[in-house]
Amino acid sequence: xxxxxxxxxxxxxxxxxxxxxxxxxxxxxxxxxxxxxxxxxxxxxxxxxxxxxxxxxxxxxxxxxxxxxxxxxxxxxxxxxxxxxxxxxxxxxxxxxxxxxxxxxxxxxxxxxxxx
Amino acid sequence: xxxxxxxxxxxxxxxxxxxxxxxxxxxxxxxxxxxxxxxxxxxxxxxxxxxxxxxxxxxxxxxxxxxxxxxxxxxxxxxxxxxxxxxxxxxxxxxxxxxxxxxxxxxxxx
Numbered sequence: 001x002x003x004x005x006x007x008x009x010x011x012x013x014x015x016x017x018x019x020x021x022x023x024x025x026x027x028x029x030x031x032x033x034x035x036x037x038x039x040x041x042x043x044x045x046x047x048x049x050x051x052x053x054x055x056x057x058x059x060x061x062x063x064x065x066x067x068x069x070x071x072x073x074x075x076x077x078x079x080x081x082x083x084x085x086x087x088x089x090x091x092x093x094x095x096x097x098x099x100x101x102x103x104x105x106x107x108x109x110x111x112x113x114x115x116x
Numbered sequence: 117x118x119x120x121x122x123x124x125x126x127x128x129x130x131x132x133x134x135x136x137x138x139x140x141x142x143x144x145x146x147x148x149x150x151x152x153x154x155x156x157x158x159x160x161x162x163x164x165x166x167x168x169x170x171x172x173x174x175x176x177x178x179x180x181x182x183x184x185x186x187x188x189x190x191x192x193x194x195x196x197x198x199x200x201x202x203x204x205x206x207x208x209x210x211x212x213x214x215x216x217x218x219x220x221x222x223x224x225x226x
């Protein structure tokens with residue numbers, strides 16, 4: 001049974017970089033198809049952040065493209081998210097997902113608060 | 117890309133059926149048969165209910181069904197139960213490796 005688990009700091013200061021890792025168990029990320037991240041601000045709806053393919057190519061929401069990067073580490077069966085120059089508007093629950101055209105498997109989510 | 121349009125709320129009594137709509141464009145819902153629906157209870161991650169417009173993952177009751185006509189997809193919950201009270205989100209593949217979500221619908225079981 002595939003499981004995804006987010007990890008990383010729960011508090012990030014404004015202007016700094018938010019970094020999260022997703023560890024996948026029960027499935028090899030090399031098998032794909034794709035892996036990605038979504039987020040949900042408190043009390044609000046879901047937002048697509050982007051995805052990274054097993055080839056290493058990545059694709060991002062146009063509204064975040066200038067600040068986001070994603071990567072895979074197949075040796076650790078993990079993938080990661082970096083979001084630069086964060087503001088309070090980036091406070092959200094961040095979910096890592098497997099993508100088969102649309103997200104099908106989800107991690108439990110990690111709340112990241114941007115505050116000084 | 118713009119979010120898909122869902123009604124903010126829906127309701128029904130136990131045993132009744134409720135349908136939630138999800139309207140997009142020909143660039144997302146209308147252009148691909150990769151529409152999905154998720155159920156989210158408070159404090160929990162979204163759970164996949166429907167994928168590829170009308171397919172159910174193993175373990176999802178057949179009370180949940182999906183369909184699509186043109187640029188609008190729909191989720192129907194039949195035989196409403198108390199535990200169906202949750203937020204429901206649609207999503208669609210939107211080309212160019214993008215995914216777009218709906219704004220969410222809060223379903224209340226009266």
